[in-house]
Amino acid sequence: MTPILYERLGETVYCETLPNGLEIRVVPKPDHAKKYAFFATRYGGMDTRFSLDGQWLDTPAGIAHYLEHKMFDTKEGNALQELAKNGAEPNAFTSNSMTGYYFDSTDHFDENLEILLSFVSVPWFTQESVAKEQGIIGQEIRMIEDNPDWQIYVRMLRALYQVSTARTSIAGTVESIAQITAETLYQCHKAFYTPSNMILTVVGGVDPVKVSGLARRILPQEGGPAIPRDYGQEPEALETRETRLAMEVSSPQFLTGYKCCPVQEGEDRLRTMILGDLACDLLFGESSPLYQRLYSQGLINASFGGAFELMPGVAYLYAGGESKEPRAVAAELQKEADRLVREGLDGDFFQRTLRASFGSNLRGLNSFENIAVSLTEGYFGGYDPFRFPQVFDSVSQEDVLRFLQENVTESRSVLSEIVPKEA
């Protein structure tokens, strides 16, 4: 294990690549009682079309998430119970581009890590157990369908993208998951749950060498081939400019989204993420003139916010919240972006925002979950997320303005609205 010291963050990260291709990161936290392990595969809701053994496969929407649910089944029973016996709190999530399994525990860490590595690498499904999950995930889908935050977000993505699988709902639909069989799940596991497509991150007071030894012992000796994926050839044009849905909600909500230029993997990705975050802060963050003006005018409230996001092959920026006049807010946002590009930034405001954004990145390192997820995203995206202080040193006003000029333009924007149902 090779230690890398990040002096400005007060952290050390031990790194290793095993012969089977598995990446390992250990971040020692000797003063904490909690130990946290995160085992992730580069496989998420967007990876529905891929090539395995020379053949292109189209799999149902929601399959990565379905697989996540079924991975906890073991030949002996269920890994949740095994971990719970040791007081560990296990869980998992599926995002657009990854599936992560994790637990935290204060005792029996080695034993728990062994269980985690075993159940994630050894699939065990039967037709019956797969069928049984339809009801559970069906209810999960119903639950999110009633959730206006989810509806407004997915509908924004479907307005932004014409073909990219960013359009696909991570959980799929009741219809799409009905097509999932044990056989397809085994195929997907075989393709994506190979050590060379995965990374293990441990945060807490543990011995890095022991973690690596355990991974060598439990996981397969061989990695797998790289799996080509097809996210769709996304054109520059939007699918639609506006989308609107009536739901049982208390007041209208909206998101305005911008289809940004995609970002390649590599160091540039971290830089673009930080530029995107800064652009959001400067344009509509709580300290921005626009936020304060709209808030005082009663056009937005504390629910207002937004972010810049990267997914495979796509990037977008969005902002929104509750508002009685979504169109007016979206128009003001565009006007402010145009004004910043035209007139430039206030130097003092830029420096303050840099400081605040640095502090917020540092604050993120309090959370073990956040450390593990960002190291994982960094590995999959080809950058080192702990180099953010150096990036902050090197970004200039011009960089942010160029970002705004290229990305936050009228022709790239969509509006997604949820309105209250008429009684």
Added chain:
Amino acid sequence: MTRTQLAGGVFLTYLPAKKFKTSLLSAQFVVPLRWETASANALLGAILRRGTVSCPDMGALSQRLDKLYGARIDTTIRKKGESQCAGFVASLIDDCFAPGGERLLEPAAGLLGELICHPVTRDGLFLEEYFESEKTNLADAIRSILNDKRAYADSRLLQEMCTGEPYGVPRLGNEQITAALHPQLLFDAYQELISTSRLEIFYSGSAERPRVEDALRAALADLPRKGAAAPPELTPHIPPEEPRFITERLDVTQGKLGMGFACGSGDAAALLLGNTLFGGSSNSKLFLNVREKLSLCYYASSLFHRQKGLITVSSGIEFENYQRAYDEIMAQLEAVRTGRLEDWELEAARSTLLNAYASMGDSQGKLENFYLGQAATGRDESPEDLADQVRAVTPERIFAAMDTVKLDTVYFLQGKEAEA
């Protein structure tokens, strides 16, 4: 952990820690939770956060915070037992990470003190524009619970179950009372709050206690104190003779079944463990049976309300599965009562709780929330003490305690089209 009195009714809970990137500083007024005052207190927090004499608007306030490396000061309104806790939580990067080596605790504490003691005013009242806009925002926030159907159903169950008891009052009050608030009433409420309510302060970070105390004494030098009230006595819950059944209809695709139970036993540690077995973890009876075995739902869990001696169950189901889910939840409660447990279940439940107590010290937010709950309900056990209590619970105690758990109120949220 040490708790000291800084001034009349002002207490500091000091939690030293060098392992975090940040320091946390929280100031919370603890008052009895009442319909008449809940919305006023919630509104006060929001108005005070709008501006102080030296930083009269959001722009000036956020400038100050940005310069402190993006320190955050959030308004919080929480319900702890039958107390309402209203105040601010500040989070700032710990001094040792300030790139310029600046001291950040003192200016952050100073700003916190200003928010409490020196709000911007005009003619002896809060600025009218702040009052009006935050009043609208509060009313919107109260209404917006409808957007999260699970939270909505959980809150409706408690309201129905604890009608007439402070525990049934939502933390933000309600729309009608908010609508009736006016500037004079609110300013009077403010003066009353800061001079007579208990103020609980929490600090977690690397600074030594004398430095924290000095910073706070300076920051709160102008806080008027006319003595402070003790935490309110808890109203005992009066269960109905027969369980009450309430059905509501909204335009939703998933039904929400909430079930409230009253606990007759005062053995809190046994009830806590019993509830964990019943529905308090992802290895509980509810999870394994209602979800995993019968595939009736994605979530079905239960919560033990320690201060009030209640258990509530929350689940999301197909409308037509109401009876099956209801029967299964009752059957699982019966299984816990009568000790139908597999060997591993009790130890898994116990270690889940012990793990949660053991790791609490690793999160500043969890520590603050825990000790606020203790202070607001007049308790002084540490997480370690509670862990010891959990260790000592025997199966017999669990069965005896759970035997006193009685169905009280059932709340069902169903769709508009569906027929009962």
